[in-house]
Amino acid sequence: MNSSRADAALSPPPGKKLRDYVETALPKIVLGPTLACALVFVYGFVLWTAWLSFTESRLLPRYDLVGFIQYVALFENDRWWIALKNLAIFGSLFIGICLVTGLLLAILLDQRIRAEGFLRAVYLYPMALSFIVTGTAWRWILNPGLGIEHLVRQLGFETFTFDWIVTPGMSIYTVVIAGAWQSSGFVMALFLAGLRGVDDSIIKAAQVDGAGPVRIYTRIIIPSLRPVFFSALIILAHIAIKSFDLVMALTGGGPGFSSDLPATFMYVFAFNRNQIGLGAASAMMMLLTVVAIIVPMMYAETRRQHRG
Amino acid sequence: MSSLTIRNIRKVFGAVEVLKDIALRIDAGEFLILVGPSGCGKSTLLNILAGLDTATSGEILIGDKVVNNLSPKDRDIAMVFQSYALYPNMTVRQNISFGLEMRRVPKQEQGEIVDRVAKILQMAHLLDRKPAQLSGGQRQRVAMGRAIARDPQLFLFDEPLSNLDAKLRVEMRTEIKLLHDRLKATIVYVTHDQIEAMTLGSKIAVMQGGEIRQFGSPQEIYDRPADLFVAGFIGSPSMNFIKAQAVEDAGGVGLQLQTADGPFVLPLREAGEALRPRMGKTLILGVRPEQISDSGTVLRTARYAYARKFRIELVEPTGPDTLLFVRINGETVCCRVRPEQACAAGESMELAFDLSKAVFFDPDSGKRIG
Numbered sequence: 001m002n003s004s005r006a007d008a009a010l011s012p013p014p015g016k017k018l019r020d021y022v023e024t025a026l027p028k029i030v031l032g033p034t035l036a037c038a039l040v041f042v043y044g045f046v047l048w049t050a051w052l053s054f055t056e057s058r059l060l061p062r063y064d065l066v067g068f069i070q071y072v073a074l075f076e077n078d079r080w081w082i083a084l085k086n087l088a089i090f091g092s093l094f095i096g097i098c099l100v101t102g103l104l105l106a107i108l109l110d111q112r113i114r115a116e117g118f119l120r121a122v123y124l125y126p127m128a129l130s131f132i133v134t135g136t137a138w139r140w141i142l143n144p145g146l147g148i149e150h151l152v153r154q155l156g157f158e159t160f161t162f163d164w165i166v167t168p169g170m171s172i173y174t175v176v177i178a179g180a181w182q183s184s185g186f187v188m189a190l191f192l193a194g195l196r197g198v199d200d201s202i203i204k205a206a207q208v209d210g211a212g213p214v215r216i217y218t219r220i221i222i223p224s225l226r227p228v229f230f231s232a233l234i235i236l237a238h239i240a241i242k243s244f245d246l247v248m249a250l251t252g253g254g255p256g257f258s259s260d261l262p263a264t265f266m267y268v269f270a271f272n273r274n275q276i277g278l279g280a281a282s283a284m285m286m287l288l289t290v291v292a293i294i295v296p297m298m299y300a301e302t303r304r305q306h307r308g
Numbered sequence: 309m310s311s312l313t314i315r316n317i318r319k320v321f322g323a324v325e326v327l328k329d330i331a332l333r334i335d336a337g338e339f340l341i342l343v344g345p346s347g348c349g350k351s352t353l354l355n356i357l358a359g360l361d362t363a364t365s366g367e368i369l370i371g372d373k374v375v376n377n378l379s380p381k382d383r384d385i386a387m388v389f390q391s392y393a394l395y396p397n398m399t400v401r402q403n404i405s406f407g408l409e410m411r412r413v414p415k416q417e418q419g420e421i422v423d424r425v426a427k428i429l430q431m432a433h434l435l436d437r438k439p440a441q442l443s444g445g446q447r448q449r450v451a452m453g454r455a456i457a458r459d460p461q462l463f464l465f466d467e468p469l470s471n472l473d474a475k476l477r478v479e480m481r482t483e484i485k486l487l488h489d490r491l492k493a494t495i496v497y498v499t500h501d502q503i504e505a506m507t508l509g510s511k512i513a514v515m516q517g518g519e520i521r522q523f524g525s526p527q528e529i530y531d532r533p534a535d536l537f538v539a540g541f542i543g544s545p546s547m548n549f550i551k552a553q554a555v556e557d558a559g560g561v562g563l564q565l566q567t568a569d570g571p572f573v574l575p576l577r578e579a580g581e582a583l584r585p586r587m588g589k590t591l592i593l594g595v596r597p598e599q600i601s602d603s604g605t606v607l608r609t610a611r612y613a614y615a616r617k618f619r620i621e622l623v624e625p626t627g628p629d630t631l632l633f634v635r636i637n638g639e640t641v642c643c644r645v646r647p648e649q650a651c652a653a654g655e656s657m658e659l660a661f662d663l664s665k666a667v668f669f670d671p672d673s674g675k676r677i678g
Contacts, residue, residue: 199391199393201389201390201391201393201466202393202394202395202396204355204358204360204380204387204389204393205387205389205393205394205395205454206395206406207359207360207379207380207381208358208359208360208380208381208385208386208387208407209381209406209407209410209454209458210380210381210407210410210411211381211406211410212381215410219395219406220395220397220398223397224395224396224397226397
């Protein structure tokens with residue numbers, strides 16, 4: 001900064017001064033608006049929500065602090081506990097299935113097969129849909145009177161039943177199915193990129209060392225994909241915790257509130273039931289969950305990288 | 309340790325013939341170098357030996373066993389790669405013992421072998437590190453350790469020194485040579501570096517365009533190159549080629565040469581006997597830079613030589629020797645003299661041709677005459 005100002009003082013041509021200024025300030029000018037937006041709309045509203053979660057706000061925000069009343073109410077609420085239980089089921093199954101199928105698809109696609117580009121696009125396409133579309137499509141597919149159950153019964157299997165979507169204990173698993181269908185292809189693309197980065201001669205060396213294809217994958221290639229696992233895990237974890245639109249479109253949280261997730265819980269309480277305070281408290285709990293999962297992982301991974 | 313026999317190996321990719329009828333044989337404990345410019349098929353041949361690639365036709369025998377249809381792991385070979393190919397997620401110890409583990413060597417024996425190998429290569433202090441924490445030379449050492457640990461019938465080296473810097477490359481070269489002397493291993497070593505080929509090999513196969521141009525001991529290839537390609541590829545600075553006409557000279561054969569100072573006939577005496585049927589025809593004289601030197605040295609050591617004054621066009625000191633460039637028959641000819649004998653560019657000095665080791669080539673076929 002100092003030197004450029006000194007340069008400007010030494011060379012006074014009038015037009016040049018403005019151009020120099022713009023040149024040095026350009027990065028700041030470009031980044032300024034997004035920075036301001038992020039500060040206000042992300043961090044500002046996070047703080048606002050945090051504040052609201054310590055108030056008795058119902059239909060409209062109120063700003064007098066009342067302590068942890070809303071959090072106590074939240075954890076006395078059965079529906080919140082169901083949402084948390086569902087999140088645990090959905091999160092672990094969704095992440096697990098996505099990682100396993102994604103890795104499997106990537107490994108199969110990595111065998112130098114024909115039409116790989118076409119197949120890759122086929123598996124990636126679900127990612128291009130919004131969760132609303134996915135949810136709606138799967139609502140029809142899973143509808144007992146309309147989708148799979150109806151189809152199989154028409155084929156002659158009269159007693160076939162597949163009615164998870166309308167069964168209270170099972171509806172959360174339909175969310176898992178639809179979510180995994182949408183995101184596996186993306187995880188596959190991540191893994192495929194990772195597999196392509198593995199040095200060919202490492203695989204040759206392992207072959208010469210006497211390892212079969214299964215051993216080569218389990219002992220050498222998959223362990224070297226550790227950073228990819230890490231990125232996939234972070235992306236999937238935050239998709240799982242924030243998951244809202246998929247549940248809304250697929251089950252609407254139903255039957256009853258059996259497939260509620262924290263995000264739908266937050267929406268219902270903050271905007272339908274006029275309990276902004278309680279909704280804000282649940283939103284804060286979601287934020288803390290994300291932070292609790294991601295921060296230690298980031299820390300562990302960066303520390304590992306520093307050690308080399 | 310086993311011998312290696314390659315019988316009529318061909319490799320075709322589509323319409324391109326990458327390897328044309330390769331055949332050679334080395335005995336147990338020999339160090340075979342496959343050398344040639346990039347794209348000559350040497351790495352393809354090595355991959356075929358390893359079983360990582362298949363030959364279109366032909367046979368490979370390790371010992372007296374045909375291994376064509378065996379997978380790499382059943383061929384009892386070990387390979388060292390240019391990029392080292394260490395397993396990044398394993399420590400050095402695990403890298404070395406992985407191959408043993410795959411062959412179900414008992415745990416305790418594995419430990420003993422790793423310790424022995426670490427001692428041979430002086431890397432005991434590196435055993436618990438990951439490859440990312442090692443320098444290039446150390447990685448190459450681990451890659452060699454991994455190969456030694458397996459105690460295979462045949463070692464394959466695929467340009468192992470190419471990724472190292474110049475100084476380290478010379479050190480590792482010596483180390484590989486020592487290792488070979490110590491292990492008495494049969495080694496096939498691919499390189500594009502003719503100095504590595506000369507220093508390491510007990511046999512060299514010079515390859516070009518999918519063919520072996522010459523197969524023999526380093527000295528044989530250096531002294532009696534089969535054709536112009538081999539002659540130009542091996543040796544640095546490379547051999548001088550002078551196109552000249554064979555003429556009658558005092559009852560023998562001479563070569564008609566021309567310099568800026570005028571024409572003269574280079575008498576070949578005994579060296580020219582084989583050229584008698586080609587009297588009057590044009591041929592190519594091949595003479596290495598060290599065979600044209602200051603007349604004092606050459607006349608003292610050579611069996612027969614020819615001395616004459618030449619005008620020096622350019623002088624390149626290299627330290628131990630100085631290279632002088634003269635122009636003969638329109639070609640720039642490189643001569644190697646002792647630094648204290650060298651004159652300045654533009655001056656004339658007496659240079660002598662050591663003709664006892666001169667070779668001649670047919671200008672049409674490129675093959676050596678005689």
